[in-house]
Amino acid sequence: MKLSRSFSARLSTTILVITSMLFIISMLVVLLFSRKIIAEEAKKNAVEMLSSTSLNIVHTLDEAESTVKNVAWLVEERLEDTTYMYSITSAVVAINEEIVGSCIAFRPNYFEGKHYFAPYAYDSENDSIQTKQLGNDQCNYFKMEWFAVPFLTKKPHWSNPYFDKDGGQIMMTTYSYPIMNDKKEVIAVLTADISIEWLTHQLCALNLNDNSKILLIGDKGQYISGNLPGIGFQEDIVKYEEAKKNPDFIKLIKKMTSLEKGTMTMRTGHYYSFAVYGPLYNGWSTAIITPTKNTFAKLNFMQFVIAIVSILGLLLLFLSCLRIIKTLTRPVTEFSKAALVMAQGNFQAQLPQIETEDEIKDLHDSFEQMQQSIIHYIQELKTTTATKERFESELNIARNIQLSMVPTDFPDNERYSVHALLQPAREVGGDLYDFQEKGDDVFFVIGDVSGKGVPAALVMAITRAAFRFLSGLGLTIDKMVEKINNTLSSRNESNMFVTLFVGKINLTTGEMYYCNAGHNPIVIHHADGHAEYLHAKSNIAVGVLENFIFEPEVIHLEKGSRLILYTDGVTEAEDVTEAQFGEPRLLDFAVKIDEKDSSKDIIDHLITDVKEFTGEATQNDDITILTISYKKD
Amino acid sequence: MNVTINQEGNKYNVILEGRVDTSNAAQFEQDLKPLMEASNAEIQIDCSGMTYTSSQGLRYFLMLQKHVMSHQGSLVLRNMQPQVKEVFDITGFSNIIKIE
Structure with missing residues (x-):
């Protein structure tokens, strides 16, 4: 097939190349802008998501604080009634469904003969509220953070998250509120335990892309919650596998622990991600890390679809062009054949029928005229030649006569x-x-x-x-x-x-x-x-x-x-x-x-x-x- | 064969160059036509460039001579090369055409 040499193929190829170039250029521009817009949208989304999540969490924690503060006066009022303390703690757990446990831990020997006294109420597995006395020699709460810090500072305190072996057997963080007597001495600490699983649930409830990572860390950089694989509760985040080999990750952690708020692009292995981070509450900080490819996954898919459609479209265009041009130039091919036939001496060669009134028609008319002229000239030439031959034969006769006369x-x-x-x-x-x-x-x-x-x-x-x-x-x-x-x-x-x-x-x-x-x-x-x-x-x-x-x-x-x-x-x-x-x-x-x-x-x-x-x-x-x-x- | 005719009134100065032979005799006759149509023509032909004439060429000179004789004109051939002059002599044409 002489495709590369034929006029139609060349023209079609040219059209195809030009169309492709135009298409590619416009697609590139569109994609470039789309990427930019999508990236910005994604960033905005992430920031909004993070701040709304923060608000959610902060709101929940605030509620817990309020609950505790609201019952604190009851404790102060009814200090002598130890049984009533159990009622108060039960009430705290009951009022706020996010609070899984509550305790009123008295300072040592506040009650005569009771070195430890800490009435505790908690959600049991069967959804009923159970109570128990928490303190004993195995559970020396005086040394625990949730008691020790507010006892000494006389200020409310959120503890770092911890696993509660003694109470609810869950990961939790505790809000401690000091109860003081008239002499401003701390006599007890009222607490509310918030399950970290709830936090994790909150974070994971976010509508995140696959492969997106979310993490919540404490003020010392300890991992509290998130979906990072291979790291345990309260483990130091800098010892995390990913952190060890990725300097960008360390940078992110530093910004988080110094409670900064913002976004950053980070390189993770072969791909880029961008992170949105911000402080949450109580020295905690949270971050969402999304690989760029995830952000652009839809765009990439769209790109792929467009590419397939374009290739099919261009192929269709090429074939249509080829067909149309071939149809248009077919008469030319036939003229060429007719010319060849004429070149071989057959001047009556059949010309293609042209129905259109265009250049091809002009060509046809010229060709036909030429054909007629040639036929006419050939006829004339034949006549002339015949005349000449007759004339020459007559001259030959004359010559013979002349020669015979001498x-x-x-x-x-x-x-x-x-x-x-x-x-x-x-x-x-x-x-x-x-x-x-x-x-x-x-x-x-x-x-x-x-x-x-x-x-x-x-x-x-x-x-x-x-x-x-x-x-x-x-x-x-x-x-x-x-x-x-x-x-x-x-x-x-x-x-x-x-x-x-x-x-x-x-x-x-x-x-x-x-x-x-x-x-x-x-x-x-x-x-x-x-x-x-x-x-x-x-x-x-x-x-x-x-x-x-x-x-x-x-x-x-x-x-x-x-x-x-x-x-x-x-x-x-x-x-x-x-x-x-x-x-x-x-x-x-x-x-x-x-x-x-x-x-x-x-x-x-x-x-x-x-x-x-x-x-x-x-x-x-x-x-x-x-x-x-x-x-x- | 090249014929150049310069006309001033009834004076014709003609320059002949090249050969007059069978192949171009017809052209020569055509070239001389203006002279054959003139009356009272005083024709001077410079033959210095003419290298040869066939009997056919002579015939046209004869026709020209007869024409001027019957139309009160004159014909003079000048500066003829020897081999051409010889042809005019042999055929006796130098007896009837004035050659200088």
């Missing part, structure tokens, strides 16, 4: 021989040659019609026919040329002209009459081996000026002479550098003609030389050569 039966007898070559440059040329024996005379002509192609061939045909006709009439050479000239000149609208060299050799006398009508000078190879260009008056090419008087000339040819007649296709044959074969090179060739060379040999050798000279260059003019050998006897 004689190819070359005379070769004991008196003379003639040979000729006509090599048109293009389809139909304008060169001509002819010769005719009439009695003792041999007439010959070579000519070059201006231009090429069919017009030149027509002129050539007329010229050659005129020569044929005139050479049979016994005219002089110059008259022959004049008649040809007048034939061609009259009504020569297209200004075609022909350069001609016409000659007549008398085979008996060797006299050669000739007339040059603007043609190249011919070459004579004399019997003695030397060669030269025959001096000839140029006159003018035939067809140029009507009624022009041509001058004939005459020389005597010795037997063994050779004549080389040619058209400018020979001397002006060019090589690839456009250098011309030239007249000097032709003369050099003529000098080298051997006595044994036949008329045909001369032509063969000359054409070979010319071909060698021109090499790869294309022939751009007709080449015609006519050779005549006037043989020795």
Whole structure:
């Protein structure tokens, strides 16, 4: 699957990336703010919870104090009635349900013969209030904190929490209130016992997160209550396992024991927690420690849910984009296929149907137009090619006619021989040659019609026919040329002209009459081996000026002479550098003609030389050569 | 082949450069057209840049000559290179066209 290369996949990916980035950024911002708000809320909650709990506890303890204070006067009033003391203590326990026990402990020997006297009432297991006398030698209350401190200070006192072995068999703290006589001497201590379990219950009733810790410690740092695992009642909190390895925990304890109030962030192992702490009552202090991860648990869960939903959403977006873009670009794919089909030569390739009025429709229209244009051009090209082929075949026919019009039966007898070559440059040329024996005379002509192609061939045909006709009439050479000239000149609208060299050799006398009508000078190879260009008056090419008087000339040819007649296709044959074969090179060739060379040999050798000279260059003019050998006897 | 025609009134100064051969004869005819349509034209053609002319080219010179003769004009070819002059001589065209 070429997913990574396809346009739709790339576009979809881009959209996906951008959307994801936007989403992630906005989510990060939201989460950051949420965290901050949640953290602050949690802190506020914890502080409020702590202070409301404190209030609750303080209220309960205050109630206990009030209860005690409210009955103190009864004790003072009815000091002599020992039985009534039991009633008072029972009443205290009954009045305040938080008070699990109450005692009136008299100083030693207050009553005659009674070293210990401490009437005590307490909640029994079956919910009824029991009483008993507490003091004896095993339970020497004089030395206990709850008695000793108020006895000596004459002030009420909350004892440190302790396990009551003697009374209710529970963890408790005791409020002691000194009862004084008129002399301000402490005669007894009235107490109320509060169960610490109640405290623990209070603290644990708080709606705390899992893993949150709550602790209540005394003024000396002793653990009173809370949910710390592995620490016992009244144990020194600094010896607690957690405290030993966590300096932040020690810091918290110090702040608590110095009764400070506030919050702090602490590091616990791999995670952070924050603690809210504050003094409670009687030198006690309490703290709630909540791991941050707990605070953010819901947020983290929400984060997780959002992440899952986003990923699913983005996936859906990606797939939708892919589908939509694919649908949109399908025509492009089909255009591409159509173009490929067209590239293979099938111009009728089916184009996709476009129903929408959009860019794709424009593309479709352009494509269709291109297709129609190509079909049209191809059709035109076919027609043109066919026309050209027909034209070329006609030209070929013309060429065959032209070539068949010059004689190819070359005379070769004991008196003379003639040979000729006509090599048109293009389809139909304008060169001509002819010769005719009439009695003792041999007439010959070579000519070059201006231009090429069919017009030149027509002129050539007329010229050659005129020569044929005139050479049979016994005219002089110059008259022959004049008649040809007048034939061609009259009504020569297209200004075609022909350069001609016409000659007549008398085979008996060797006299050669000739007339040059603007043609190249011919070459004579004399019997003695030397060669030269025959001096000839140029006159003018035939067809140029009507009624022009041509001058004939005459020389005597010795037997063994050779004549080389040619058209400018020979001397002006060019090589690839456009250098011309030239007249000097032709003369050099003529000098080298051997006595044994036949008329045909001369032509063969000359054409070979010319071909060698021109090499790869294309022939751009007709080449015609006519050779005549006037043989020795 | 390059034909430049500068006209001042009925005076035409023409500059010919390059070769006139079969391949560009038609273009040459086209280039000479303004001269073929002028009357009383005094045409001077500078041939110093002309290196070759085929018989086809000669034909256009002949046409031009006939045109000026029948339209009371004149034609002079100047500064002809020797090999080109030779073609004009051989064909006898130098007899009917004024060459300086």
